[in-house]
Amino acid sequence: MKNFALMGAAGYIAPRHLKAIKDTNNNLIAALDKFDSVGVMDSYFPNADFFVEFERFDRHIEKLRRNKNINLDYVSICTPNYLHDSHIRMALRSGANAICEKPIVLNPWNIDALEAIEKESAARINTILQLRLHESIIALKNKVAVEKRDGKYDIDLTYITSRGKWYDISWKGDESKSGGIATNIGVHFYDMLSWVFGNVQENIVHLREKNKASGYLEFENARVRWFLSIDENDLPAHIKQKGQRTYRSIDISGEELEFSKGFTELHTDSYKKIILGKGFGLQEVRTSIEIVHEIRNAELVDTGEKHRFIK
Structure with missing residues (x-):
C-alpha cells in the first residue's frame, strides 16, 4: 500500500x-x-x-x-x-x-x-494522458499504423463545452493562469492527435479569443482543422434543441470517431500504470505543451484551411 x-x-x-x-x-x-x-x-x-x-x-x-x-x-x-x-x-x-x-x-x-x-x-x-488509454483511441492508432493510404487523413475536430459567467471570474478565465482556451480544454486533444498521427509539421491559428479559438494543425499523417469554444452560442442547432450544453466531434475522413463512453476507469488505469513504473513522463507530454504554447503566441493568419465553424 x-x-x-x-x-x-x-x-x-x-x-x-x-x-x-x-x-x-x-x-x-x-x-x-x-x-x-x-x-x-x-x-x-x-x-x-x-x-x-x-x-x-x-x-x-x-x-x-x-x-x-x-x-x-x-x-x-x-x-x-x-x-x-x-x-x-x-x-x-x-x-x-x-x-x-x-x-x-x-x-x-x-x-x-x-x-x-x-x-x-x-x-x-x-x-495523466487518459485518452492514450481509451480503447477507441488505441484502436485508431493501431489502424493508422497498419493502414496504407494515399495522402493524409482529413480531420475536423470540434469541441464546444459551454461555460457560465463564473468561468471568467475564476482562474480559468485568466490566460496567465490557465493558458487560455486551447490549453485549458484542448491540450488532451492535441496530445492524442500527435500520439496517433505523428510529429507536427505546421501550426496555424485563425481565431484566438477569450472564449474560443480555431486553427489548422498538420501532422505526418493528418491534416486537422480544429475549433474549441466555451460559448454556448456556437453549439449546433440540433444540440441546442436537445437541451445539451456540450458538443464533441472528431470527423476523420468522413467517419465520426466515437469515444464518448469508456472514460469512467481511465484515471484508475492511469494510476495502475504509474504504480508499475509505466506512466507518461515529461517527454511524452512535451509535444502537446509546445503546440498550445505556439497557439497562444502565434500571429493570427487569414489563409489556409479553416474549420467550417469560422468559414
Whole structure:
C-alpha cells in the first residue's frame, strides 16, 4: 500500500483521483485545498488529514517523515494549471513521485527545468494522458499504423463545452493562469492527435479569443482543422434543441470517431500504470505543451484551411 497526498482536493477532477487511489488499494494520508468544500473525501478517505494552507500541509508532510517515519510515495496534483510546476517541485522535494493533471505546465521551458530537477531526484514525474488509454483511441492508432493510404487523413475536430459567467471570474478565465482556451480544454486533444498521427509539421491559428479559438494543425499523417469554444452560442442547432450544453466531434475522413463512453476507469488505469513504473513522463507530454504554447503566441493568419465553424 502506497501513501498518497492530494493537492486540489476541492477541484472538479479531484474525485477521479480519489477514486483511483482507492481503487488501486492505496492510502491517502493528507489533502490540501484553499477551499474547504471537500465532503467528497468522506466517500473515499475520511481519515485523511486536510489543510487549507499550503505551509501547514507542507510542514505536516515533513513531520510525518521525520517524527513518525511515514514516507510519502506519491503526490497527486489537481490544482490550477499555473501552480502545477511549483507543486511538482514540492512533491520531489518531499521524496515523492508526482502525478499531475494536464497541462502539466504552461510553457516548454518549464519542462526543461523539471527534467533537470527530476534527474537530481530518485522520484519520477508522471502526467495523466487518459485518452492514450481509451480503447477507441488505441484502436485508431493501431489502424493508422497498419493502414496504407494515399495522402493524409482529413480531420475536423470540434469541441464546444459551454461555460457560465463564473468561468471568467475564476482562474480559468485568466490566460496567465490557465493558458487560455486551447490549453485549458484542448491540450488532451492535441496530445492524442500527435500520439496517433505523428510529429507536427505546421501550426496555424485563425481565431484566438477569450472564449474560443480555431486553427489548422498538420501532422505526418493528418491534416486537422480544429475549433474549441466555451460559448454556448456556437453549439449546433440540433444540440441546442436537445437541451445539451456540450458538443464533441472528431470527423476523420468522413467517419465520426466515437469515444464518448469508456472514460469512467481511465484515471484508475492511469494510476495502475504509474504504480508499475509505466506512466507518461515529461517527454511524452512535451509535444502537446509546445503546440498550445505556439497557439497562444502565434500571429493570427487569414489563409489556409479553416474549420467550417469560422468559414
